[in-house]
Amino acid sequence: MLKKKRNRETPEINGSSLADIAFLLLIFFLVVTTIDVDTGIGLVLPPIPDDIEPPPIRERNILNILVDAQGRVLMDGELTAVVQVKDKIVRFVNNNGADPELSDSPDDAIVSIKTDRRTPYNIYIDMLDEVMGAYAELRNNESMARFGVSFDALNEESEQYEEIKNAFPKRISIAEPD
Template identity: 35%
Template sequence: MPKRGAPAEVNAGSMADIAFLLLIFFLVTTTIETDAGLDRMLPPIEPPENDVVIKQKNIFEVNINKNGQLLVEDQLTEIKNLRERAIAFLDNGGDGTCTYCKGAKNTESSDNPTKAIISLKNDRETKYSTYITVQNELVGAYNDLRNREAQRLFNRNFTDMEAEYLNPETESSVKDELKDKVKRIQDLFPQKLSEAETSTN
Protein backbone atom coordinates (compact mmCIF):
# COMPACT_ATOMS: atom_id res chain seq x y z
CA MET A 1 0.00 0.00 0.00
CA PRO A 2 1.54 3.34 -0.99
CA LYS A 3 2.34 5.88 1.76
CA ARG A 4 0.25 9.04 1.84
CA GLY A 5 2.39 12.14 1.69
CA ALA A 6 1.79 15.37 3.55
CA PRO A 7 -0.58 17.75 1.78
CA ALA A 8 1.22 20.19 -0.45
CA GLU A 9 -0.35 23.22 1.28
CA VAL A 10 -2.66 23.98 4.21
CA ASN A 11 -5.84 25.84 3.41
CA ALA A 12 -5.62 28.89 5.63
CA GLY A 13 -8.09 31.06 3.77
CA SER A 14 -10.56 31.21 6.62
CA MET A 15 -7.93 31.96 9.31
CA ALA A 16 -7.83 35.65 8.40
CA ASP A 17 -11.61 35.87 8.72
CA ILE A 18 -11.53 34.20 12.13
CA ALA A 19 -8.73 36.46 13.36
CA PHE A 20 -10.62 39.53 12.11
CA LEU A 21 -13.83 38.42 13.86
CA LEU A 22 -11.94 37.81 17.13
CA LEU A 23 -10.33 41.23 16.86
CA ILE A 24 -13.73 42.91 16.41
CA PHE A 25 -15.16 40.89 19.31
CA PHE A 26 -12.43 42.00 21.72
CA LEU A 27 -12.59 45.63 20.58
CA VAL A 28 -16.33 45.75 21.15
CA THR A 29 -16.44 43.92 24.48
CA THR A 30 -13.34 45.36 26.16
CA THR A 31 -13.79 48.30 28.51
CA ILE A 32 -10.92 50.73 28.94
CA GLU A 33 -10.54 52.02 32.48
CA THR A 34 -9.70 55.72 32.76
CA ASP A 35 -8.27 57.03 36.00
CA ALA A 36 -9.91 60.17 37.30
CA GLY A 37 -7.39 62.70 38.51
CA LEU A 38 -7.62 65.26 41.28
CA ASP A 39 -8.67 68.71 40.17
CA ARG A 40 -5.83 70.88 41.38
CA MET A 41 -4.27 74.08 40.08
CA LEU A 42 -0.48 73.83 40.05
CA PRO A 43 1.62 76.82 41.11
CA PRO A 44 3.13 78.94 38.34
CA ILE A 45 6.62 78.04 37.12
CA GLU A 46 7.97 81.51 37.82
CA PRO A 47 7.39 83.05 41.24
CA PRO A 48 5.46 86.33 41.30
CA GLU A 49 7.51 89.53 41.22
CA ASN A 50 6.07 90.79 44.51
CA ASP A 51 5.96 88.59 47.60
CA VAL A 52 2.40 88.04 48.78
CA VAL A 53 1.99 88.43 52.52
CA ILE A 54 -0.50 85.94 53.96
CA LYS A 55 -1.62 86.29 57.55
CA GLN A 56 -1.25 83.12 59.59
CA LYS A 57 -4.88 83.34 60.70
CA ASN A 58 -5.95 82.97 57.05
CA ILE A 59 -4.22 79.58 56.78
CA PHE A 60 -6.06 76.45 57.94
CA GLU A 61 -3.40 73.80 58.55
CA VAL A 62 -4.27 70.12 58.14
CA ASN A 63 -1.58 67.50 58.79
CA ILE A 64 -1.88 63.73 58.29
CA ASN A 65 0.72 61.48 59.90
CA LYS A 66 1.77 57.99 58.75
CA ASN A 67 -0.75 56.40 61.14
CA GLY A 68 -3.66 58.26 59.52
CA GLN A 69 -4.13 60.62 62.46
CA LEU A 70 -5.30 64.13 61.65
CA LEU A 71 -3.86 67.25 63.25
CA VAL A 72 -6.01 70.28 62.42
CA GLU A 73 -4.78 73.67 63.67
CA ASP A 74 -2.58 71.80 66.18
CA GLN A 75 -5.55 69.81 67.54
CA LEU A 76 -6.09 66.07 67.09
CA THR A 77 -9.29 65.76 65.05
CA GLU A 78 -11.41 62.92 63.70
CA ILE A 79 -11.89 62.87 59.92
CA LYS A 80 -15.67 62.95 60.42
CA ASN A 81 -15.29 66.43 62.04
CA LEU A 82 -12.91 67.84 59.42
CA ARG A 83 -15.55 69.17 57.01
CA GLU A 84 -17.39 71.03 59.79
CA ARG A 85 -14.17 72.69 60.97
CA ALA A 86 -13.16 73.62 57.42
CA ILE A 87 -16.59 75.19 56.79
CA ALA A 88 -16.32 77.19 60.04
CA PHE A 89 -12.92 78.49 58.89
CA LEU A 90 -13.95 79.34 55.31
CA ASP A 91 -17.26 80.93 56.32
CA ASN A 92 -15.88 82.90 59.28
CA GLY A 93 -15.77 86.41 57.79
CA GLY A 94 -13.57 87.80 60.55
CA ASP A 95 -12.91 91.22 59.01
CA GLY A 96 -16.62 91.97 58.41
CA THR A 97 -16.25 92.52 54.65
CA CYS A 98 -18.07 89.30 53.71
CA THR A 99 -21.79 90.09 53.45
CA TYR A 100 -22.83 86.49 52.71
CA CYS A 101 -20.76 84.75 55.40
CA LYS A 102 -22.69 83.13 58.23
CA GLY A 103 -19.75 82.20 60.44
CA ALA A 104 -18.76 83.28 63.94
CA LYS A 105 -16.87 86.38 62.69
CA ASN A 106 -14.00 85.45 64.98
CA THR A 107 -11.22 88.02 64.52
CA GLU A 108 -8.64 85.31 65.32
CA SER A 109 -9.76 83.18 62.34
CA SER A 110 -9.95 83.82 58.59
CA ASP A 111 -10.79 87.33 57.40
CA ASN A 112 -12.71 86.50 54.23
CA PRO A 113 -13.36 83.42 52.03
CA THR A 114 -11.30 85.04 49.26
CA LYS A 115 -8.29 85.19 51.61
CA ALA A 116 -8.79 81.83 53.34
CA ILE A 117 -6.31 79.09 52.37
CA ILE A 118 -6.41 75.44 53.42
CA SER A 119 -2.92 73.94 53.68
CA LEU A 120 -2.74 70.14 53.54
CA LYS A 121 0.42 68.29 54.51
CA ASN A 122 0.87 64.54 54.74
CA ASP A 123 3.58 62.10 55.71
CA ARG A 124 5.31 60.11 52.98
CA GLU A 125 3.93 56.90 54.52
CA THR A 126 0.33 58.14 54.76
CA LYS A 127 -2.13 55.64 53.30
CA TYR A 128 -3.53 56.74 49.96
CA SER A 129 -7.10 55.97 51.08
CA THR A 130 -6.71 58.31 54.08
CA TYR A 131 -5.23 61.03 51.88
CA ILE A 132 -8.14 60.81 49.41
CA THR A 133 -10.71 60.79 52.23
CA VAL A 134 -9.22 63.98 53.68
CA GLN A 135 -9.14 65.56 50.21
CA ASN A 136 -12.82 64.67 49.71
CA GLU A 137 -13.80 66.22 53.04
CA LEU A 138 -11.97 69.47 52.27
CA VAL A 139 -13.42 69.74 48.76
CA GLY A 140 -16.80 68.80 50.27
CA ALA A 141 -16.54 71.82 52.59
CA TYR A 142 -16.14 74.12 49.58
CA ASN A 143 -19.02 72.38 47.76
CA ASP A 144 -21.34 72.67 50.77
CA LEU A 145 -20.74 76.42 50.98
CA ARG A 146 -21.06 76.85 47.23
CA ASN A 147 -24.30 74.83 47.22
CA ARG A 148 -25.68 77.08 49.95
CA GLU A 149 -24.97 80.23 47.96
CA ALA A 150 -26.22 78.73 44.69
CA GLN A 151 -29.48 77.83 46.40
CA ARG A 152 -29.77 81.37 47.77
CA LEU A 153 -29.01 83.06 44.44
CA PHE A 154 -30.31 80.64 41.81
CA ASN A 155 -32.42 78.03 43.67
CA ARG A 156 -30.11 75.28 42.39
CA ASN A 157 -27.22 73.24 43.74
CA PHE A 158 -23.80 74.40 42.58
CA THR A 159 -22.62 70.83 42.00
CA ASP A 160 -25.55 70.20 39.62
CA MET A 161 -24.91 73.45 37.76
CA GLU A 162 -21.18 72.71 37.43
CA ALA A 163 -21.83 69.14 36.23
CA GLU A 164 -24.27 70.41 33.60
CA TYR A 165 -21.82 73.12 32.51
CA LEU A 166 -18.94 70.63 32.15
CA ASN A 167 -21.09 68.05 30.34
CA PRO A 168 -20.03 68.03 26.65
CA GLU A 169 -23.60 67.18 25.64
CA THR A 170 -25.03 70.39 27.14
CA GLU A 171 -26.20 72.87 24.51
CA SER A 172 -23.96 75.89 24.00
CA SER A 173 -26.75 78.36 24.84
CA VAL A 174 -27.27 76.63 28.21
CA LYS A 175 -23.50 76.55 28.81
CA ASP A 176 -23.25 80.29 28.18
CA GLU A 177 -25.97 80.93 30.74
CA LEU A 178 -24.38 78.59 33.30
CA LYS A 179 -20.85 79.91 32.83
CA ASP A 180 -21.52 83.24 34.57
CA LYS A 181 -23.48 81.59 37.39
CA VAL A 182 -20.79 78.97 38.06
CA LYS A 183 -18.04 81.59 38.04
CA ARG A 184 -20.02 83.86 40.36
CA ILE A 185 -20.38 81.09 42.95
CA GLN A 186 -16.73 80.06 42.57
CA ASP A 187 -15.68 83.67 43.20
CA LEU A 188 -17.67 83.75 46.46
CA PHE A 189 -15.79 80.72 47.81
CA PRO A 190 -12.64 80.26 45.70
CA GLN A 191 -11.06 76.85 46.24
CA LYS A 192 -7.63 77.63 47.64
CA LEU A 193 -6.36 74.23 48.66
CA SER A 194 -2.59 74.20 48.99
CA GLU A 195 -0.56 71.03 49.39
CA ALA A 196 2.59 71.52 51.42
CA GLU A 197 5.73 69.47 50.80
CA THR A 198 5.42 65.90 52.04
CA SER A 199 7.26 65.23 55.29
CA THR A 200 9.55 62.21 55.67
CA ASN A 201 9.31 61.85 59.46
Protein backbone atom coordinates in the same frame (compact mmCIF):
# COMPACT_ATOMS: atom_id res chain seq x y z
CA MET B 1 -17.35 29.63 -26.93
CA LEU B 2 -15.24 31.50 -24.41
CA LYS B 3 -16.87 34.74 -25.38
CA LYS B 4 -20.29 33.35 -24.72
CA LYS B 5 -19.40 32.26 -21.21
CA ARG B 6 -18.02 35.64 -20.28
CA ASN B 7 -21.19 37.36 -21.30
CA ARG B 8 -23.21 35.23 -18.94
CA GLU B 9 -21.32 36.37 -15.86
CA THR B 10 -23.11 38.91 -13.71
CA PRO B 11 -21.13 42.11 -13.54
CA GLU B 12 -22.33 42.93 -9.99
CA ILE B 13 -20.94 41.63 -6.71
CA ASN B 14 -23.58 40.31 -4.38
CA GLY B 15 -23.79 42.83 -1.55
CA SER B 16 -26.44 41.24 0.60
CA SER B 17 -23.91 39.85 3.11
CA LEU B 18 -22.27 43.25 3.55
CA ALA B 19 -24.67 44.10 6.37
CA ASP B 20 -23.82 40.86 8.16
CA ILE B 21 -20.11 41.54 8.00
CA ALA B 22 -20.62 45.08 9.20
CA PHE B 23 -22.79 43.85 12.07
CA LEU B 24 -20.13 41.38 13.11
CA LEU B 25 -17.49 44.11 13.24
CA LEU B 26 -19.90 46.44 14.99
CA ILE B 27 -20.57 43.90 17.72
CA PHE B 28 -16.84 43.32 18.15
CA PHE B 29 -16.17 47.02 18.67
CA LEU B 30 -19.22 47.39 20.90
CA VAL B 31 -17.84 44.69 23.18
CA VAL B 32 -14.29 45.99 23.14
CA THR B 33 -15.11 49.66 23.72
CA THR B 34 -14.95 50.88 27.29
CA ILE B 35 -16.57 54.25 27.72
CA ASP B 36 -15.42 54.58 31.29
CA VAL B 37 -14.45 58.00 32.49
CA ASP B 38 -11.63 58.47 34.89
CA THR B 39 -12.85 59.71 38.23
CA GLY B 40 -10.84 61.24 40.99
CA ILE B 41 -9.98 64.26 43.06
CA GLY B 42 -8.45 67.03 40.98
CA LEU B 43 -5.80 69.31 42.36
CA VAL B 44 -3.34 71.86 41.01
CA LEU B 45 0.18 71.63 42.36
CA PRO B 46 1.99 74.83 43.25
CA PRO B 47 4.78 75.73 40.84
CA ILE B 48 8.37 75.40 42.01
CA PRO B 49 9.01 78.61 43.94
CA ASP B 50 11.26 81.15 42.26
CA ASP B 51 13.25 83.73 44.13
CA ILE B 52 10.12 85.83 44.45
CA GLU B 53 8.92 85.93 48.03
CA PRO B 54 5.35 84.71 48.46
CA PRO B 55 2.95 87.46 49.44
CA PRO B 56 2.46 87.79 53.19
CA ILE B 57 -0.60 85.97 54.45
CA ARG B 58 -2.22 86.71 57.76
CA GLU B 59 -2.08 83.87 60.22
CA ARG B 60 -5.85 83.72 60.66
CA ASN B 61 -6.38 83.09 56.94
CA ILE B 62 -4.40 79.88 56.92
CA LEU B 63 -5.71 76.57 58.12
CA ASN B 64 -2.88 74.09 58.50
CA ILE B 65 -3.79 70.46 58.13
CA LEU B 66 -1.14 67.95 59.01
CA VAL B 67 -1.55 64.25 58.47
CA ASP B 68 1.16 62.51 60.45
CA ALA B 69 2.82 59.12 60.09
CA GLN B 70 0.24 57.41 62.29
CA GLY B 71 -2.58 58.73 60.12
CA ARG B 72 -3.77 61.28 62.66
CA VAL B 73 -5.20 64.53 61.33
CA LEU B 74 -4.14 67.71 63.06
CA MET B 75 -5.88 70.97 62.16
CA ASP B 76 -3.93 73.97 63.39
CA GLY B 77 -2.25 71.61 65.85
CA GLU B 78 -5.52 70.24 67.15
CA LEU B 79 -6.20 66.54 66.81
CA THR B 80 -9.33 66.06 64.69
CA ALA B 81 -11.29 63.03 63.53
CA VAL B 82 -11.49 62.73 59.75
CA VAL B 83 -15.29 63.04 59.80
CA GLN B 84 -15.04 66.42 61.56
CA VAL B 85 -12.68 67.92 59.00
CA LYS B 86 -15.53 68.98 56.71
CA ASP B 87 -17.44 70.94 59.37
CA LYS B 88 -14.29 72.65 60.56
CA ILE B 89 -13.37 73.76 57.07
CA VAL B 90 -16.88 75.02 56.38
CA ARG B 91 -16.71 77.10 59.56
CA PHE B 92 -13.21 78.33 58.76
CA VAL B 93 -13.94 79.37 55.17
CA ASN B 94 -17.40 80.80 55.78
CA ASN B 95 -16.36 82.83 58.82
CA ASN B 96 -16.37 86.23 57.08
CA GLY B 97 -14.38 87.84 59.86
CA ALA B 98 -16.72 86.91 62.72
CA ASP B 99 -14.32 84.80 64.74
CA PRO B 100 -10.86 86.42 65.07
CA GLU B 101 -9.24 82.99 64.93
CA LEU B 102 -10.79 82.07 61.58
CA SER B 103 -10.60 83.53 58.07
CA ASP B 104 -11.47 87.08 56.96
CA SER B 105 -13.46 85.99 53.92
CA PRO B 106 -13.85 82.90 51.74
CA ASP B 107 -11.65 84.62 49.18
CA ASP B 108 -8.73 84.89 51.62
CA ALA B 109 -9.05 81.48 53.24
CA ILE B 110 -6.25 79.07 52.43
CA VAL B 111 -6.19 75.42 53.38
CA SER B 112 -2.63 74.20 53.64
CA ILE B 113 -2.03 70.46 53.60
CA LYS B 114 1.11 68.89 54.94
CA THR B 115 1.97 65.23 55.05
CA ASP B 116 4.64 63.03 56.48
CA ARG B 117 6.63 60.60 54.35
CA ARG B 118 4.96 57.69 56.13
CA THR B 119 1.39 59.00 56.00
CA PRO B 120 -0.96 56.24 54.78
CA TYR B 121 -2.28 57.18 51.34
CA ASN B 122 -5.89 56.26 52.00
CA ILE B 123 -6.07 58.52 55.05
CA TYR B 124 -4.71 61.37 52.96
CA ILE B 125 -7.40 60.72 50.34
CA ASP B 126 -10.12 60.55 53.01
CA MET B 127 -8.95 63.89 54.38
CA LEU B 128 -8.77 65.45 50.90
CA ASP B 129 -12.23 64.08 50.19
CA GLU B 130 -13.51 65.92 53.27
CA VAL B 131 -11.87 69.15 52.14
CA MET B 132 -13.46 68.84 48.70
CA GLY B 133 -16.76 67.98 50.37
CA ALA B 134 -16.59 71.15 52.43
CA TYR B 135 -16.13 73.30 49.33
CA ALA B 136 -18.88 71.42 47.51
CA GLU B 137 -21.24 72.10 50.41
CA LEU B 138 -20.34 75.78 50.58
CA ARG B 139 -20.81 76.24 46.85
CA ASN B 140 -24.04 74.33 46.88
CA ASN B 141 -25.48 76.42 49.71
CA GLU B 142 -24.44 79.64 47.99
CA SER B 143 -25.97 78.50 44.73
CA MET B 144 -29.23 77.59 46.46
CA ALA B 145 -29.32 80.97 48.18
CA ARG B 146 -28.56 83.01 45.07
CA PHE B 147 -30.25 81.12 42.26
CA GLY B 148 -32.38 78.48 43.93
CA VAL B 149 -30.69 75.62 42.10
CA SER B 150 -27.96 73.28 43.24
CA PHE B 151 -24.40 73.91 42.12
CA ASP B 152 -24.27 70.65 40.21
CA ALA B 153 -27.27 71.69 38.15
CA LEU B 154 -25.55 74.82 36.85
CA ASN B 155 -24.02 74.75 33.40
CA GLU B 156 -20.23 74.86 33.61
CA GLU B 157 -20.02 77.63 31.04
CA SER B 158 -22.73 79.79 32.58
CA GLU B 159 -22.07 83.05 34.40
CA GLN B 160 -23.75 81.75 37.54
CA TYR B 161 -21.30 78.87 37.73
CA GLU B 162 -18.35 81.25 37.48
CA GLU B 163 -19.90 83.55 40.06
CA ILE B 164 -20.26 80.78 42.63
CA LYS B 165 -16.84 79.41 41.80
CA ASN B 166 -15.26 82.81 42.35
CA ALA B 167 -17.21 83.36 45.57
CA PHE B 168 -15.67 80.20 47.06
CA PRO B 169 -12.36 79.61 45.31
CA LYS B 170 -10.57 76.41 46.24
CA ARG B 171 -7.36 77.71 47.71
CA ILE B 172 -5.72 74.46 48.67
CA SER B 173 -2.00 74.53 49.03
CA ILE B 174 0.36 71.61 49.28
CA ALA B 175 3.07 72.48 51.75
CA GLU B 176 6.70 72.09 50.72
CA PRO B 177 8.05 68.74 51.88
CA ASP B 178 10.86 68.82 54.41
